[in-house]
Amino acid sequence: MDTSKERTRISKTRGPRYQHLFKVIVVGAGKVGKTSLTIRFAEDRFRESYLPTLGVDFMTKNLTVNEANVKLQLWDTGGQEFVMSLLPFYFSGAAGGVLVYDITNRNSFNSLDYWLKQIRQNAGDVPVVLAGNKVDIGDQRKVSTEEAQAFAADKNLIYLETSAKTGVSVPDLFEGIVKVIMDRESKKRASKTKKDEKEEEKEGEFSFWQKA
Numbered sequence: 550m551d552t553s554k555e556r557t558r559i560s561k562t563r564g565p566r567y568q569h570l571f572k573v574i575v576v577g578a579g580k581v582g583k584t585s586l587t588i589r590f591a592e593d594r595f596r597e598s599y600l601p602t603l604g605v606d607f608m609t610k611n612l613t614v615n616e617a618n619v620k621l622q623l624w625d626t627g628g629q630e631f632v633m634s635l636l637p638f639y640f641s642g643a644a645g646g647v648l649v650y651d652i653t654n655r656n657s658f659n660s661l662d663y664w665l666k667q668i669r670q671n672a673g674d675v676p677v678v679l680a681g682n683k684v685d686i687g688d689q690r691k692v693s694t695e696e697a698q699a700f701a702a703d704k705n706l707i708y709l710e711t712s713a714k715t716g717v718s719v720p721d722l723f724e725g726i727v728k729v730i731m732d733r734e735s736k737k738r739a740s741k742t743k744k745d746e747k748e749e750e751k752e753g754e755f756s757f758w759q760k761a
């Protein structure tokens with residue numbers, strides 16, 4: 550009985566339908582719209598009433614970026630004390646982060662340094678996209694686009710202004726972070742191959758001299 554063929558067939562039908570699985574954390578002060586942005590992107594809906602996130606919520610969304618199928622796992626954290634003590638666990642292994650503040654709330658902008666530090670400490674030097682959320686109520690704006698852009702440039706982050714309510718720039722936000730993650734991964738892969746080639750060359754040289 551030839552089971553190898555059968556096994557190939559099964560693995561083909563049951564295997565993952567995506568080439569990349571990325572964990573992305575959604576981070577920022579309370580009430581800035583972390584949960585709303587995640588729900589808008591994953592399920593394309595919006596909820597007006599506020600329900601604080603208890604612990605952490607997971608949402609997954611399949612998308613196609615640069616012709617690759619990507620499964621995006623979004624970790625949306627709440628801000629309670631018991632959650633804060635678990636941040637190292639929630640953030641570890643993240644491939645990237647979506648950092649959110651509310652353009653109508655200056656305190657949420659002032660706390661970005663704190664949240665960025667949390668990301669760097671617990672997830673490392675991963676790509677981060679900054680979202681200035683709630684642009685649909687721009688008449689109540691407390692942080693100018695220029696100020697936010699300057700902050701983002703200084704920290705080497707991409708900056709976008711979004712609305713979970715209207716949906717504006719929400720796909721760009723999540724697709725943007727996936728693109729940056731994929732770019733960085735392919736660059737890493739390229740430099741690794743170069744390094745391997747160099748080492749092989751070196752080994753070649755060494756054996757040549759040994760022989761001589």
Ligand SMILES: Nc1nc2c(ncn2[C@@H]2O[C@H](COP(=O)(O)OP(=O)(O)O)[C@@H](O)[C@H]2O)c(=O)[nH]1
Pocket residue numbers: 578579580581582583584585586596597598599600601602682683684685686711712713714715
């Ligand atoms: N006008 C407006 N309200 C928003 C937007 N995003 C979230 N909200 C509201 O802001 C409140 C807090 O949102 P939520 O997603 O729970 O914030 P989180 O604590 O950061 O997860 C809720 O009442 C939302 O309906 C937005 O883009 N525009």
Ligand SMILES: [Mg+2]
Pocket residue numbers: 583584585600601602625626627
């Ligand atoms: Mg929430």
